[in-house]
Amino acid sequence: MKKYLMIIRNSFMSSIIYRFHFFFTSLSNVFYIIIIYFLWRAIYKGSGGSINGMTFNQTFIYLALAISIFCLFKTWTDWGMSYQIINGIIVMNLIKPMDIQLLEMCNAIGFVFYNFITVTLPALFIIIFIFQPGVITVSNLMLFLLPMVLAFFISFNIDYIIGLTSFYTESIWGISIAKDTIVLLLSGALIPINFFPEILRKIVGFLPFQAIYHIPLTILISKDMSIYEYLKFLGIQLSWAIALYALNRFYYSRAIKVVTVNGG
Amino acid sequence: MNIVKIESLSKHFKILKRSEGFIGAFKDLFSRDYKIIKAVDNISFKVQEGEIIGFLGPNGAGKSTTIKMMSGVLEPTSGSIFINGYIPYKDRKKYVKNIGVVFGQRTQLWWEIPVIESFKILKEIYKIEPHIYNENMKLFNELFNLKALYPIPVRKLSLGQRMLCDIVASFLHNPKIIFFDEPTIGLDVSVKNKVQTLIKDLNKVKKTTIILTSHDTGSVEALCRRLILIDKGSIIYDGDILKFNRIFGAYRTLKVELEQFEGSSIEVLSKTIGEKFPCKLPIPVRKDDDGWISLTINQDEVKLQDVLNYIMKEYPIKDLKIEEIETEDVVRKIYEGELV
Amino acid sequence: MKRFLYYPRLYTLIVSQYIKARMQYRADFFISSIGILLESGAGFFSLWVIFHSISKLVGWSYNELIFIYAFSLLAITPSQLFFDNIWHLSSHIRQGTFIKYYFRPLNMMFYYMSEVFDIKGFTKLALGIAAFIYASFKLGITWTFPKFILLLTLLFSSSLIMISLMIMASSTCFWTGEASSVLIFVFKFGEYSKYPITIFNSFFKLLFTYIIPIGFVAFYPSKFFLRPTETNILAYLSPVAGILLFVLAYLVWKKGVNSWTGTGS
Numbered sequence: 004m005k006k007y008l009m010i011i012r013n014s015f016m017s018s019i020i021y022r023f024h025f026f027f028t029s030l031s032n033v034f035y036i037i038i039i040y041f042l043w044r045a046i047y048k049g050s051g052g053s054i055n056g057m058t059f060n061q062t063f064i065y066l067a068l069a070i071s072i073f074c075l076f077k078t079w080t081d082w083g084m085s086y087q088i089i090n091g092i093i094v095m096n097l098i099k100p101m102d103i104q105l106l107e108m109c110n111a112i113g114f115v116f117y118n119f120i121t122v123t124l125p126a127l128f129i130i131i132f133i134f135q136p137g138v139i140t141v142s143n144l145m146l147f148l149l150p151m152v153l154a155f156f157i158s159f160n161i162d163y164i165i166g167l168t169s170f171y172t173e174s175i176w177g178i179s180i181a182k183d184t185i186v187l188l189l190s191g192a193l194i195p196i197n198f199f200p201e202i203l204r205k206i207v208g209f210l211p212f213q214a215i216y217h218i219p220l221t222i223l224i225s226k227d228m229s230i231y232e233y234l235k236f237l238g239i240q241l242s243w244a245i246a247l248y249a250l251n252r253f254y255y256s257r258a259i260k261v262v263t264v265n266g267g
Numbered sequence: 268m269n270i271v272k273i274e275s276l277s278k279h280f281k282i283l284k285r286s287e288g289f290i291g292a293f294k295d296l297f298s299r300d301y302k303i304i305k306a307v308d309n310i311s312f313k314v315q316e317g318e319i320i321g322f323l324g325p326n327g328a329g330k331s332t333t334i335k336m337m338s339g340v341l342e343p344t345s346g347s348i349f350i351n352g353y354i355p356y357k358d359r360k361k362y363v364k365n366i367g368v369v370f371g372q373r374t375q376l377w378w379e380i381p382v383i384e385s386f387k388i389l390k391e392i393y394k395i396e397p398h399i400y401n402e403n404m405k406l407f408n409e410l411f412n413l414k415a416l417y418p419i420p421v422r423k424l425s426l427g428q429r430m431l432c433d434i435v436a437s438f439l440h441n442p443k444i445i446f447f448d449e450p451t452i453g454l455d456v457s458v459k460n461k462v463q464t465l466i467k468d469l470n471k472v473k474k475t476t477i478i479l480t481s482h483d484t485g486s487v488e489a490l491c492r493r494l495i496l497i498d499k500g501s502i503i504y505d506g507d508i509l510k511f512n513r514i515f516g517a518y519r520t521l522k523v524e525l526e527q528f529e530g531s532s533i534e535v536l537s538k539t540i541g542e543k544f545p546c547k548l549p550i551p552v553r554k555d556d557d558g559w560i561s562l563t564i565n566q567d568e569v570k571l572q573d574v575l576n577y578i579m580k581e582y583p584i585k586d587l588k589i590e591e592i593e594t595e596d597v598v599r600k601i602y603e604g605e606l607v
Numbered sequence: 608m609k610r611f612l613y614y615p616r617l618y619t620l621i622v623s624q625y626i627k628a629r630m631q632y633r634a635d636f637f638i639s640s641i642g643i644l645l646e647s648g649a650g651f652f653s654l655w656v657i658f659h660s661i662s663k664l665v666g667w668s669y670n671e672l673i674f675i676y677a678f679s680l681l682a683i684t685p686s687q688l689f690f691d692n693i694w695h696l697s698s699h700i701r702q703g704t705f706i707k708y709y710f711r712p713l714n715m716m717f718y719y720m721s722e723v724f725d726i727k728g729f730t731k732l733a734l735g736i737a738a739f740i741y742a743s744f745k746l747g748i749t750w751t752f753p754k755f756i757l758l759l760t761l762l763f764s765s766s767l768i769m770i771s772l773m774i775m776a777s778s779t780c781f782w783t784g785e786a787s788s789v790l791i792f793v794f795k796f797g798e799y800s801k802y803p804i805t806i807f808n809s810f811f812k813l814l815f816t817y818i819i820p821i822g823f824v825a826f827y828p829s830k831f832f833l834r835p836t837e838t839n840i841l842a843y844l845s846p847v848a849g850i851l852l853f854v855l856a857y858l859v860w861k862k863g864v865n866s867w868t869g870t871g872s
Contacts (some may be wrong), residue, residue: 031792037811044655045665045806054660079709174632177727184645193649193768194656210813278869340709341868362710375707375721377621379628388624390709391617420628564764 006101014113028121032074033129036067042136056198062195064114064130064224069192069216071126074119074152074213076158078111081182084166085175092264103259104163104251125126143223144231150219151239156190158215161186167251168248190216211243269577270444270476271337272312276346277500278307278332290603300307306332308500309346314478316443319470321487321508322480324497330480333497334448337478338368349581351443362395366477367437369446370482371452374429375436376421382432383417384437393440407435410468413462427458438469451486463489483538488512498598515600517566521575522559526583533560536578543577544569548603551596563596614717622724629726640730647734649799650676666806671833674742676801679825681737682765683797684728686773691725693773696779697787700867716774716857733858748832760846761828766851768823769797771856778856781863800824816841823848 040063045058057065071112084107087093094105160204165182169175187193198203205211218236284300285520307329312449314320322330335341339355339362348355352482355363369375376385390400408414413435416428424432430450450466453461467490468479481487487494487508494511496504537552544550546568554560564571571589578584629636654676658669667675669835686693699705708715743750776793780786800821804812816822827842 023779024785024788027788027792032793034792035795038802040809041806042802047662048665049661049663069762087761098767166834172635172638174639177635177642180639180642181645184642184649187647188652194653198656198660200659305713335684338710340706342865359709360712360714363710366710368710370706375710377624380624381628384624388617391620392713400835433770530687 005131007105010106010109011113011116016117025121028074028118029125031124032071032122032255036126036129037072038122039063039066039070042104042221046064050185055195057097057195057197063134065195066192067126067130068220068223069190071123072154072216072219073187073192073198074122074126075115075119076155076260077161078114078159080107080159080162081165081179082175083110084163087171088262089174097259097262104255107163107166108159111162115155115225146228147219147223150236153244154187154215154219157211157240157246157247158186158253160244161211161215164247164254167168167254170258170261184227186212186215189213192216211247214240214243268316269313270316270351271312271478272347272349273313273337274347275309275337276311276333276348277305277306277309277344278329278336278341279344280304280306290482305500306330307336307343310347310497310500312495312500312502312505314476315455316476317474318493319477319479319491320469320495321357321491322478322485322495322497322512323484323594323597324480324482324484325598327509328497329500330482330497332500334446334478336481338366338446339363346508354603364440365443366429367440369430369433369443369445369447370435371449372426374421374433376429376432379424381418381420382413385421386417389436389439395440399441402444403439403441403575406472410472411435412472417575425459428453430454430458430462434462434465434469438473438475441473442475444476444478447477449480449482451481451483466490482594483599484515484594488516496597496601499563503598503601515592515597518563518600519566519571520561520563520590520592520596521571522561522588522590523553523575523578523584524559525584533587536560539581540574540577544574550574563592614714618715618717618721618743621721621855623627625722625724626726630727636726643727643730644871646733647731649675650798651738667803670742670745671796672801672803673738674746674833675803675825677735677738677742678762678765679797679801680731681739681762682800682824684732685766686732686734686770686797687725688728689724690720691728691772692720692723692788693777695723696777697785701784704872705867708794708866710743716860738767746833754832757831761831764846764849765824765828765832767853768820768845771849772796774817774856775859778860778863781867797824802826802827820848820852 043059043066045065047054047062052058054062084093087096097108099106161182165175168178169192174180189207189210190198191197191207196207196213196217199207218240222233222236281303284302291335292590306471310329310333324330336343337350337355343357351362351365355362376382376387380388386404389395397401405580411431411547413431416424416432421432433559434447434450449465451462454462462487462524466477467480471476477490479487479490493510494504494506494508495502496511533552533554539551540552540562541549550569551563553558562574564574651673652737655671657664658672662668664672664831710720711718775788775791779789796819804815804822804826807815812822822841823845828845830838831842834860852858
């Protein structure tokens with residue numbers, strides 16, 4: 004256990020070393036929130052106050068938090084794994100008495116802590132003190148925690164699938180960009196799922212992406228959610244988490260042959 | 268004629284002091300605590316045209332910083348530097364037309380492109396006349412058959428192959444002076460020898476002035492007539508390699524791995540060796556990080572074989588090796604007054 | 608004449624060799640193109656979804672926004688095609704491999720940028736052209752020769768602005784060792800350039816016009832073609848802004864190159 008904690012610590016420490024980097028990562032997300040604020044204010048200007056059952060305030064909070072979570076979960080796992088494959092460092096990890104997936108997850112957790120300080124905290128600060136949403140309550144925050152952990156696990160596993168795929172392809176750039184776009188779009192992080200046309204909304208319901216953003220955020224900003232509904236959401240997340248994890252175990256056993264058979 | 272004139276040259280760096288640990292990493296985000304590192308401190312020397320000289324020194328001694336100033340990358344903090352009629356960092360573009368540089372493991376050829384195409388690009392960059400280009404390519408083939416490597420992209424070459432190609436490429440435009448920074452680092456012995464022969468032969472044919480750095484005595488001895496020893500940013504020896512060899516050539520480092528050897532008994536061993544084999548300065552005995560025990564022995568004073576026999580008699584030896592003297596030991600010996 | 612052609616000839620030589628080498632990775636090109644299509648397509652998709660709920664965005668129609676977006680895509684493409692090595696500067700600096708660019712009798716920026724030519728950018732270019740033709744057809748814009756020349760001039764200036772901002776962003780790593788966050792920061796602004804500047808309040812309007820001039824990347828130049836009568840004097844400054852910014856970016860780069868200590872081996 005201790006060695007995994009060390010990995011979390013190391014990945015955190017190595018990312019914090021560039022202080023300039025630190026400030027700009029924060030600033031970048033703050034600007035994004037400002038942009039979506041003005042964009043959606045403009046979109047709402049022409050309407051009567053509510054579009055697709057969401058007020059401006061709700062939409063803005065939803066999107067601002069969604070992008071903050073996206074940045075929180077941006078752990079570069081897929082890029083890291085591709086780098087290891089290209090440079091042959093993966094072999095060094097294979098001979099360590101550790102599970103590769105767990106190793107990568109520890110790295111990712113270190114990043115999440117870093118992201119939390121650089122991106123999520125400043126974003127929350129701005130959202131709460133400048134825009135004063137008033138929809139987030141303490142009890143909602145408590146209920147929000149467990150879905151967030153599951154959301155991270157799902158997000159990590161999607162990254163890990165892409166990382167394993169990089170064992171077969173030469174570079175990671177293309178697949179990773181495609182993944183980011185698909186995740187952002189189909190999870191409702193760019194535009195709330197409520198805005199989607201009916202058919203698209205149905206399709207998205209069958210995909211794992213909404214379990215990362217849509218579910219935790221709905222829990223966070225909803226006013227009176229029943230226990231039954233909450234548990235249903237958790238159930239959906241849990242099923243995706245298990246399914247993706249199982250898929251990865253199987254996929255890993257195939258993908259690793261690229262390294263062990265072809266010698267990387 | 269002196270092609271290089273360097274006078275009281277210094278380079279100081281300002282670096283941020285890093286704190287340790289988890290909290291320290293946080294503190295550093297806002298820290299303004301700098302310290303000054305004197306990487307090169309007041310050095311002067313001259314180099315004759317056609318000379319091949321070696322900079323020797325332990326890691327972090329200031330060799331690379333000196334080379335970087337000489338090749339026009341760094342601006343000196345103070346002092347003057349004049350090479351081939353230029354001040355390197357001031358007239359960079361004109362100056363580098365007539366120099367060549369090879370920096371250790373970092374290739375200067377185009378990573379994705381076949382070697383021969385890299386050469387053709389260099390031909391365009393330096394506006395090399397076709398007959399000079401062809402002459403040089405012919406010479407390279409005579410001295411060293413690299414033709415088999417030409418169609419291969421640089422990224423697919425081994426470190427040694429890449430090094431040979433980089434060296435050849437640095438001679439392509441007939442430069443007046445070439446800098447080699449650690450040309451043999453990371454190479455195994457046979458490739459190391461090839462690299463050394465190639466540099467030596469090209470110097471002989473082309474009369475190019477060559478300045479190279481190294482952290483190991485062997486490759487400097489193999490190549491240079493003149494040696495500059497540098498430590499902590501200062502020159503501590505500048506002179507003939509023969510004189511250097513006369514003194515340090517007799518030194519060997521004896522390394523032994525002993526069975527059941529406690530760390531505490533290193534003092535005992537050191538003391539008994541000192542008593543058994545009296546020298547001008549006592550034979551240094553130390554334990555390395557990897558558990559080996561190394562003794563630096565001057566063969567003019569003591570027979571290495573006698574020391575070895577003594578140790579074998581007293582302790583069961585697991586393994587042993589004999590190496591040339593390490594640069595760190597040379598530096599220490601000079602401080603102790605060996606070369607004055 | 609020969610002197611004048613020195614750099615163009617060298618560039619063609621290096622890039623043609625580079626493209627030849629990259630042709631080995633056809634699968635990679637294919638996957639990356641899909642990535643680019645998705646990434647840029649997501650922007651069009653967002654517009655499409657948003658305009659399901661509204662008919663105008665601060666007075667601009669769906670097709671007009673497509674036009675502005677296409678313009679911004681076309682303006683960003685050259686920075687990707689010719690200046691993609693910008694993204695690798697941090698790692699060259701940290702690993703010390705940047706040192707080799709000092710050793711050739713070439714302009715260092717030229718030498719550095721000539722080393723990578725991103726063929727994936729062609730996919731973005733194709734998408735941009737397609738969307739541009741679609742929007743100008745839908746909007747019924749008639750293209751005359753002078754108008755076309757104006758378009759090329761404005762696209763050139765916009766590209767120059769984007770390239771200059773990216774160069775300045777990546778040059779920060781000469782001092783800080785890591786520029787990826789600044790680069791992403793600026794790159795995202797390139798993406799924000801697809802929105803009409805008029806959605807912002809007066810403070811951000813000023814900011815995006817004079818300080819981080821992304822308004823000049825797509826919005827102000829697009830107005831020449833969309834609302835010729837509404838064009839304000841600022842739009843004529845686009846080429847001037849481009850050239851001035853590039854000079855500034857070059858000076859920042861040069862300063863960085865001179866102050867880099869070459870450590871990090």
